[in-house]
Amino acid sequence: MTFKLLPALALALAGPAFAGDPAKGEADFKKCKSCHSIIAPDGTAVQKGGKTGPNLWGIVGNPVASDPDFKYGDGILAAKAAGAVWDEAAIAVYVADPAAWVKTASGQDTAKSKMSFKLSTGGEDMAAYLATLK
Numbered sequence: 001m002t003f004k005l006l007p008a009l010a011l012a013l014a015g016p017a018f019a020g021d022p023a024k025g026e027a028d029f030k031k032c033k034s035c036h037s038i039i040a041p042d043g044t045a046v047q048k049g050g051k052t053g054p055n056l057w058g059i060v061g062n063p064v065a066s067d068p069d070f071k072y073g074d075g076i077l078a079a080k081a082a083g084a085v086w087d088e089a090a091i092a093v094y095v096a097d098p099a100a101w102v103k104t105a106s107g108q109d110t111a112k113s114k115m116s117f118k119l120s121t122g123g124e125d126m127a128a129y130l131a132t133l134k
Contacts, residue, residue, distance in 0.1 A: 075108075099113045
């Protein structure tokens with residue numbers, strides 16, 4: 001084996017890259033609008049919606065429960081205390097089953113999520129869409 005093959009082998013073993021379709025996620029955001037809005041820092045409403053959930057602008061890459069204007073539940077605050085950060089993979093898993101994600105991320109079997117809605121399909125797309133909002 002030559003050393004030229006090592007980078008290719010490393011990429012092959014790394015597994016598939018996270019891939020979602022931001023356009024599909026944007027279209028699916030209508031399912032989230034009853035609770036969430038997306039408001040840019042300058043006040044521009046990217047997606048008008050409810051205030052039951054936090055503003056989702058710039059969520060990807062931020063620590064969990066980082067919107068200073070939102071009152072989070074104990075479960076998501078426990079996930080934050082455990083060091084959870086929103087990346088695309090975490091968002092995709094969270095939207096599919098928020099309660100299970102909070103239990104895992106917090107390390108507490110009794111932790112609960114205030115979000116009861118489950119996005120049964122398209123979590124990767126939603127995560128990819130939210131990743132575009134920076």
